[in-house]
Amino acid sequence: MSVWFSIQEGLRGFSRARMASVISIISLSAALFLIAFFLIVSLNMQAWIGEFRQKIEIEVFLEPYLEDVKIRALEQEIRAFPEVNVVEIISREKAARRFQEEFGRSVFEVLEDNPLPPSLVIRLRENYRNAPAVTALSAKIGRLAEVTDVVYQRELLNIIDHYLRLIYLSILGVGLLLLLIALVLIFNTIRLTIAARRDSITIMQLVGATRGMVRRPFVIEGFLQGLISALIAVGLVYLLVHLTRYFLPVVFLRWEIPAIITALGLLMGMLSSRISVNKYL
């Protein structure tokens, strides 16, 4: 039996059980869309958390009248730590300027002398942007000579490390659960459409079609259903992202998501057809 015949048979089955095909496609595209939706949410969540973590800074306050040479020496020393990405020196003058920027008044309006100590602002490498690493590093830096105080956003770090992760995980959990339900649903729909065509399976077997020949048109049909469902789901995904950007311009989509759901659609279409038709062989 030629491959072309299988393809023709697949197409024929597709248009023959039109209602059943439509139902399969609707449930499959809904499931794929759901998967894409959760992938987008978790992808954006992850990016968002990453951005948050990037903002983590450790500010190291030094002896108020430390000489510039010593400050630079200390900066070199800290920069050499494996956890450290960037070190910025905030001289006393710069600290005064920052004070003015933040509070709108110069320190010299209130005081005669600049009381602000010099400091170093540290940004971390990606792997160390979490609470335990930051705490450890702060302690290490705190022990250095000429360091008077080490400050970092403990609260922010805790929020990121605990709550966001929790939210992220629960989204993932709900997503997986929905995915499971969708899979069962699709599998059953496709199984029903095949059950409705038992007669043609029986006849194929009677005239001497091998298992592979009986199966092939159904698998091709499943492939087509998967393909159409994936196209619908991808279309909906682009629409969703486009619309969401009106409210949340930061939301983004990566090409991998359409690719994943297309592959998943094809796989699910073919696999459920194959498993279902195998029951009658």
Add this chain to the structure above:
Amino acid sequence: MIEFYNVHFSISNKQIIRDASLRILKGEFVYLTGISGAGKSSILRLIYMDDLPDSGMIVVEKYSTAKIKLSEIPYLRRKLGVIFQDFKLLKDRTVFENVAFAMRVTGAKSRDIKRRVMKVLAEVNLGHMRNQFPDQLSGGEQQRVAIARAIVNNPLIILADEPTGNLDYQNSRDIMEILERINRQGTAVLMATHNREILKEFPHRSLEVKEGRVIGL
């Protein structure tokens, strides 16, 4: 060509065939008679190996139930033509496509399929109806399509399960005449029926199935 050796067969503990032995030779025309439920259809199903015996052995041409692999059964079936009381045609295909279907699964070329299908449709006097759909045909015509499909691959034997069961007298006679013609061309026919008129009018060797046993008459 077809041999049963002490075949026993049961469906969910109900004994359907008991110790059946029989032999059908090349080119023979044989009836399988007996009341409904006697086991006629089961014997046919055992021949095309839709069911396998509990014990005993069935040999069809070079295939034996003792050692056939499941993957070989389709190839056995291509040497058999099967006809049913309810025709079993695909309703969404034309007459031509229904017959061609049996050839397509064998991997025949389109050109050969066309030529051969037209030839067998002419043999059952349905050439002019090749583009009709089964629902547009009478029962007798549908059964002739089924016969065309059964013979399209040049089978060694036609297995017919009450082929006239749904047909009136005239259509039954037409079907019988076609089957006899096919038989004269060398194809064996094994036909299950309980129609006495047919048996009288078209006499051939009969095997009676009674309570699962096969009795040669």
